[in-house]
Amino acid sequence: MLPKRMQELLRDLLPQHIWQTRRKEADGFVFLEFGSQDVELLHRLGIEVDNLGPRLVVCMWDERSPLEIGGYLVVDNVAMGLPAMGGIRLSPDVTPAAIHNLARGMTMKNAAADLPFGGGKSGIVASPNLSTADHTDVVRGFARLLHRYVRLYNPGPDVGTNDQDMKTIAIENGLDAALSKPIEMGGNRIDQLGAAAGGVVIALETLHREAERLRALPQFRNLEIPPWDQVTLIVQGFGAVGASVARLLLDMQTQKGRAPKVVGISDASGYLYAESGLDIGLLLALRGKNQLVTKPYFLAHPDVTDGAPAALKFSSARDDLLRETGFALVPAAPQPNYLDVDDASHPSMTVDKMGRWSMIVEGANTYSPDPRRKAARRRMERQVYQERGTLIATDYLVNSGGVIFAAHERLIPTPPDLRLPNDLLGNRDAVEKWLQDHAAEFAALADKRRVAAEKKRDAVIRENMVQLVDGLAADDDALPCQIAERISINRIVHRESHRVASEIMVEMATAPLGGSVQEAAQTLVEKNTDILSVLAPDGRVVGVVTDWDITRAASCGELAGAKVDAIMSRDVITCAPTASILDAVLKLEQHDISALPVLSAEGQLLGVITANLLATRTLYRLLLGEQG
16 A cells, blocks of 8 residues: 555645556556656656756556555656765655755755765655664564665665665665665665764864965955964764764874864753863763763762853753854754744754854755755855855865765675675565675675775865865855865856767667668657667668658658668767767757767677756756756
8 A cells, every 4th residue: 555645745736647657566566656847747746857857757566566666756856877866865845846955955055075876865754763673673664665676776864764674675686776774785874984974074074174264255264263273163963873973083182192172962852062072072971872962961970060151051942952052063953944034944043143163164965956045045045144244164165974884885896795695685684695695705895995985085084074165265256065065066067078879878779771761650659769770681780760761751651661871860879889978969059959979999789868858867058057
């Protein structure tokens, strides 16, 4: 049965006939698929199509499962490469629009991280309060739904899922079908290693070093930059990222003797603030016993007695943390609109009530492609950045450590001899034995991936922060969100300009030289295409036939007994498999044609690039703009 929340939402948003025309079934699984050409249908789902995507949106469910397993997948953009990467969010409230927002964030984040992978995201419609057994069954069922898209999308953990869930998915679909797996699978377990939090600390350290250059801007003329060990930090959200940021700073203090101090944190139960700094060791110890730490810390702190001075502050109003002052704010709670100019979007805090901060380093995902959200973001940044002089480091430039770690499970692939045999997939006991038998090899693989990921993360996030300050210092009117988008888009376009025809070509329909025009017309209909290549007996391309050629021949009464030789175009514009995407785009534009056969050096047909393919799988408009 379709999950009730999904059913209510989709029945309201989609016309009835879509349920019949788009419905695809396989072994009790049901899929409704939409592409970037489905502008109106995606609009109904709250998704606006633009030059970046989305490439694929899927609503899917298992009609056989008593647990009502179902959810959404969005593959936003794969210009950087395949597969798309992004986490699985588990919540009763996920929607196609919310998953698209997160997928677009992954497109920008993967590009900002300079990774050869696209952006995607998925969501399971389910309660976070399931029993452990039901939770595992739901994730296993969703993995089976995702199997259809395993070449397009690799999932990792997100809100409501974790590294053990990725292990469940890998058992079902293979080791290379899930990211951030446990160490026994050679994984980089991003939460356990604090991958995203490490990026936040690196970003903070780099911005502290680069901040002096901002004094050239009028709003930063009086910027005070304290020594590194006097930097004060407020962390909104003491979950996986926020707690790991604190732990890394504690480690830095222990190892180097100098580190910023955390003066404020919040969780779902309230917030703590102490100008002299919080005891991170105690906070982490408390979190080991209970996810909510603010009130237990306040009660356990030895300085808290009746009539004692208010050196330590606790409030059950968690969002009021953002009224407090510190050198930097790290938003690390799962709330994208932590700041706004008014209460309309229900932000954590409005700008007029915010504390004084010199910079905001976004550890939580805040980006959205929704035009209204982007406009609201710009309004917020005008007041916070331009008027108040608070630097904002956009989320996907900062918190890409997680996806960088996860991506190294593909960048350093699982060796063939360690991959799960197909006959073991889905058999947890058999997979566990396989992992035990190869434990040493998997541990070595995990360590190799971790070392490479740390090096990549540190380098790319430092570069992002330098480029952010470069862009802002060079353009008085630019906002941080605009510079951040420019950094990511430039990397996508750079990657796109270096892709070649063989990376995006698809199979091309063909007709034999000497074949009938009627047979060619049937092939066009069967293959749902408007062009086919005509092949000589030795396989060389000697011409092309389009639907227009056949229509013109029919209008002249030349179809009866006609051969394709008589109507085909013999002057074929082609390209080599090594031709750049830009070369292909320019040929299509120059010759005003819709398709470009890709030929080997011997003239054999390898595939085809079409204008529609370029429109949906590449950023050719941006490429042409770059050339202009």
